[in-house]
Amino acid sequence: MPEAVAFGYDRKQEVKQFDDTKAGVKGLVDSGITKIPRIFLHSHEDLPKSSDHGDNPSSIKIPIIDLKDIVHDGLRREAVVAEIREASASWGFFQLVGHGIPTAVLDEMIEATRSFHEQGAEEKAKIYTRDPQKKVRYSSNFDLYQSKAANWRDTVGFIFDGSLDPDDIPMVLREATMEYKKHILGVGETVCILLSEALGLRPDYLRGMNCGKNHTLIAHYYPPCPEPKLTLGTARHTDPTFLTILSQDGLGGLQVLHHGRWVDVSPLHGALVVNIGDLLQLVSNDKFKSVEHRVLALPNGPRISVAMFLNPSSDEQKLYGPIKELLSDENPPLYREFLVKDYIVYYFSNGLTGSALSHFKV
Template identity: 30%
Template sequence: MADEPVLRVQTLVETGLSNVPSSYIQPPINRPNSSPNPPNSTNVPIIDLSNFDPNHLKHACIHWGAFQITNHGFPIRLLDEMRNLGMSFFEECTMEEKLKYGCDGKVAASEGYGSRMLVRDDSVLDWRDYFDHHTLPVSRRNPSKWPEFSTNYRGVVVEYSDQMNVLAMKLLGMISESLGLPTSSVEDAVGEVYQNITISYYPTCPQPKLTLGLQAHSDFGAITLLIQDDVGGLQVLKDGEWLTAHPVSDAIVVILADQVEIITNGQYKSAEHRAITNAHRARLSVATFHDPAKSKKIFPTEKLINKKNPARYKEVTYGDYVSAWYTKGPEGKRNVDALLLQQQDP
């Protein structure tokens, strides 16, 4: 029997359905609260890079694993262009045009226009469509696989990729220094960077209390830089509570991923996060992932290990880690937790 085609969430919404199909309904324990934290409640930390305090960075990395940066030096024009082009692809291109770049999600991290994130067919589906671009190393970069509905789309993606990589490496250096390590320590531990840019489109949802735009997970790579629109919907888990990362004008959200948690021997945490849906407005975000090569071995930095702080994580080959993540499913942080070494009592 041939595989059934993957239905795009946007196509579902355009049929005018009033009830969410069962394959998108989250089990009760995973559903978002009916009243997420109000606008004036605690936001994820905001760090002004023009007046940088390494203690603020350290606190955010220890207690949150995520923070927003302002005055970051990234061209604001480029942030706006990327958001606008992403929204144009999803809302102005015909489905025929979009499906020219379609991927079925059966291959982990396949490039193109898709809806399904996991290889498993029995997982609850996310209320999201996306377009994933392979952007670094340059040898992976093939703009012919990207949309051409706009004359500048491919050029903007290339410029955005290069600028985001510069900022990511700057942040890894700041993270290293905040731990008392040489500036290049975390970057060297990550090695050659593999970068993907994923534009996620979350259509309006008739039953947002039953669904998630993106299920709870921690990113499996090194560091993710994300921009939102003004709709909001990104949530970070802190102390057992889901807190919304309220959009801040021109800010970039920094999300530490699992390999940085391993490299820092657990001193800094990867952020468990998710995306909720909205009944009234579609939402768009752009996430730029910076990951090690599949052959790279990741392990705690030797300078962060001593008698009082023994190694907490097993060494792992990054490609094996990614395969497990896609095959088993994210389920919060269970993949990185599986690498924890059993601690002996002194």
């Protein structure tokens, strides 16, 4: 732990002072700082090493899967299902092309996110909140008061659970968000079907589990950092979701932990990044993997990404556990059954600290 973090200041007070500005990390950058505040200093153990900043061998790349022609070409579909099975089992991440979403829709969502975060602080402050019940919220670091070190990013998010009024979405984001949501959910449905088939289940199986009933969209803004080697854009973590679908700009910085090595998820214009969430690893009984990933802090920017989280309803009373059709004497359940809300509460009580799956092991 850096000395500045370990000694000599009241972290709780500085966290509150930062939070009370309601201006986020963007506000710090706009103020002209050349040194990052101590609350953003990460421990040496968590910070990237020099070998983590790219330079990956060309043979180590996130799988890229092309969905083109899978509807009308049965052999092509079988090949894609096999590719998704392998990527989900060995990487937990893959990039999708040929998904059918116009590039303009993705670009407009990125630009609308930029416009929101780059408007005046007083306008953004109107929806600044840490209330998890709010369907529309802007903040910096959802786990600001739980984490040991803050991340160098701000976020605006929307919970689409059937009760959100689109008119509550800020005007600068509204049209792009609703168009983006419509297209992304279509891709999400297709991916859930392919994942069901990849598990050897009927195509509608995961959808029948309500795996994508609730949708949370979060739009991250990572301002340029004056001391990027001392902090992170997002600390290493897994997602507490069934599935996450991400669109990112061309700046880079997203990394996935693969066989003990951090691998860059190189931006590919028009592609979507898909990753398996904790809940899907759990119900698949570890056939598919939810892997740790992180975002580097960068000296240039801003970096912008937009993620759609697909989940069951948090108030669903059905117990979730390993899918019975996947179990046998040779493949017994690795996890106990649970309520989704219990998993979510446990995950968020710990902040971004890796995976929560071990807590639910049998």
